Amino acid sequence: MKVTVCGCGRWGSFLAWYAAQQCSHTVTLYGRENSTHFQQLVQTHSNELITFPDTVQFSSNLRGAVQSAEVIVISVGAQSLRSFLQELTAAECAGKTFVLCMKGIEATTGLRLTQVVREFLPDVALAVWVGPGHVQDFLQGIPNCMVIDSDSMEVKRRVVKIFESPLIRFYFGDDLLGNEVGAAAKNVIGIAAGMLDGLNKTALKGALMSRGTREIGRLIQAMGGREITAYGLAHLGDYEATVFSRYSHNRKFGEDFVQNVHYEKLAEGVPTVTALLQLGERYAVELPICKAVDSVINGGQEPNRVLSGLFLRSIKMEF
Template sequence: MKISILGCGRWGSFLSWYANKQGHEVLLWGRDASQNYEKLLQTRKNDYLDLPLSIQLTNNLDEAIALAELVFIAISAQELRSFAKQLNSMKIANKTFVLCMKGLEMSSGERLTRVFMEEIQQPVDVAIWVGPGHVQDFVQDIPNCMVIDSDNINITKLIVDNLGSETIRFYYGEDLLGNEIGAAAKNVIGIAAGMLDGLGYSSLKGALMSRGTKEIARLVKAMGGDEMTVYGLGHLGDYEATVFSKHSHNRRFGEAFVKNEPFEKLAEGAATVKALLQLSAQYDVELPICQAVNSVIWEAQDAREQLIKLFMRPVKFERI
């Protein structure tokens, strides 16, 4: 197929490398001023991979859109709305878009497929690509399992049929809402995990996994999704990469934050936690772990106190 990838950060450039490896005609787009783009243009490599010459590079969005049947988007979640507005000014009817990032709109709590479709007034299909996987592993052919989800099973299958391989084995998702919320929320659990690591309480990450899945499952259920989706690859299945891996941006951010160490920029989970608290209020669902992470990052509360309070509340029944 003809595939354009919009966004040439770590994940976008990997997607182009991977789609090319599966035999597709691939174009990778980056913003003109983007450092990632300039580096790829000059060296055709980044810290993770070398781009084969058969992958076209462009900073011309019109060209990238014109070529593609399938468009992967891998930009910052908070920039999706303005980017979608820009795409809507182009001729995109009947194309299929795959959102390859994990997040929620910070100001509204809105899911990314909703944000996207609110800005697109043309008939397009939209899907998401979520689940675990390190670029570092995939480029060495170390396999993993991921999920494609959309509201249209034919679109889901089209993407899986064209992109599945021995390296990435896809499952068909069947709960777009649950997978979007779950994939976004795992970044917040990742920050909490980093905070526990930073405070010397790594062994509480077991309880964090059990309690974290439970609160996100409650939210998904209240929103009309399937609570069991949270225990699938999109959320729990991504905990290895997010809660335990030294590569995880969100975990590392949480750890640096509680140790008062410098961090490059806010992790995506710092925006997502604000969105989740909007949803918590909207759907009247308590999210104690998200609340604690929010209070530490955004309200300058003491991390040790908040996290100990969280796990060491008075005795109670586990199911509540």
């Protein structure tokens, strides 16, 4: 099977390694020619975590990389997806299977990522690959469980068959909307968790996880998905990797933010919180955790006061 992975960041690079090493596919890793990071990969066939097998090729020709593959895995920043898709045409992508391996919601529109893809490629086979797992853990041989979802059962079966291995146990999702929103929203909960760490309030993470899942479940249900999806692998199941792990970019961003330390890496939860608040207003759902994170990051409010107030709100029924 010929697979092209678009995006050479930490997760995209791992997916290229995984598809070649664990699934025995012929893999092309696409990156932009002007990216110094991509040029380093081309020259060394490795990054700080991964050494690529010889079956991984490198290309800065997007059209060529897409046309030569049967399966296209996309792992770019969620807010860059639209500009990335503008470089492709429906004719070039016809008959191919696209798998979105990123977590986010478009901040300017509130659209889920599959909705963005459908604007450009309405007829392609399309799936999302979400759930817990860090590159560092997988490379140590520590397995995990993840979810493949799509609006087509045939596509779900195809993608799982292509990428199944002893390292990742896949489940079929049955709520594409809920899995997309849940996967994106867990990054916002991760930022809140990092803020609690930075304020020495780590003990509140249990309450954060419980209330966070309820909050996102309500939003998913209001949008037309199933509330229980928030309790699955895409959201609650990904909390360990996001709320606690030292590898979590979003958790580390939140911790550094409240300690006035600049954080240089991508924290996808930052634009996602803006999108979630748009959706909350659109669907009339209260999102107190998202609102608290936004008020600290974008509103300049004092973190300790905001987060303490979040968990000391007026008494109400838990469920």
